[in-house]
Amino acid sequence: MSILNISAYRFVGLDDLPVLRERVLAQCLALALKGTILLAPEGINLFLAGPRDAVDAFMAWLHQDARFAGLQGKESFSDGVPFKRMRVRLKKEIITLRQPTIRPEGGRAPAVDAATLKRWLDQGRDDEGREIVLLDTRNAYETDVGMFPQAVDYRMGSFTELPAALATDQARYADKTVVSYCTGGIRCEKAVLHMQDIGMQRVYQLEGGILKYFEDVDGAHWRGGCFVFDERGAVDKALSPASHDSFAPLEAPTGSAA
Structure with a gap:
């Protein structure tokens, strides 16, 4: 497989969006890259x-801007380019939650890496002996492709539904360690900041999301594949392209909520 697919994000204050958009788009087109940048x-x-x-050249160019210095991506490979064109779009949020009090560019949410989460799941507790609750922050059609079977799955149609779901379900998480997860880290980071905002304690994001978890610990404890937002549709634990249909339908997890 000769095509490198990379996903990355960073919460950082940007105030030159129209100019930055034109510079980023011009660089991507010059390198004949395809995909989407928000x-x-x-x-x-x-x-x-x-x-x-070409991907490495773009990332090296991006790193010259101090705001993006050291930005690292999650990598996977495919035989073909899973995007039809190159788009750079300006948005109000890079991941929409509609909670204006949350300012992720002001500081990162606490995180656990893949190896730590695997160890916690292996032993059934965190390192201080508390019960672990996994929270899937993705949409229902994504969790249908694969998930941690014991995770809370609110069957959301949109990430914006998460605050309302948590508002009526906080008792579930009391006195436990909560680890939120998503595809690449961006949703679970914002979710943790919101959970902190409403007073929840011992809440963490999975560093790098599912894709990094697959890369670092071979998807231990995971069932199924991981939905991705391009023409591949999904990847397996080896980060290889895989059809949705290659994974058996998942039963509703015991931790699900309507």
Whole structure:
């Protein structure tokens, strides 16, 4: 597989969006990359595909801007480019939650890495002996492709539904360690900031999301694949393209909520 697919995001204040959009788009087109990049006052969210040298050249160019220095992406490979065109879009939020009091560009949410979460799941508790609750922050059609079977799944149609779901269900998480997860980290980071905002304690995001978890610990404890927002449709635990139909339908998890 000769095409590198990369996804990355960073919450960082941006105040030159129209100019930045034109510069980013021109660089992507010059390198013949395809994909989608979202720019908003709160940061950048990108999904790009192309030959390794072209993707690396773009990331090196992006790193010259101090706001994006050191930005690292999650990588996977495919035989073809899973995007039809190159788009750079300006948005109000790089991931829409509609909670204006949350300012993720002001500081990162606490996180656990893949190895730590695997260890907690192996032993059935966190390192201080507390019960673990996994919270899937993705939409229902994504969780149908794959998820941690024991996770809370609110069967959401949109990420914007999460605050209302949590508002009526906080007792579930009392005195427990909560780890939220999503595809690449962006939704679960914002989710944790919201959970902190409403007074929830011991809440963490899964660093790098499902894709990094697959990369680092081979998807231990995970069932199914991971939905991705491009023409691949989904990837398996080896981060190889996989059809939705290649995964058996998942039963409703025991931790689900209507």
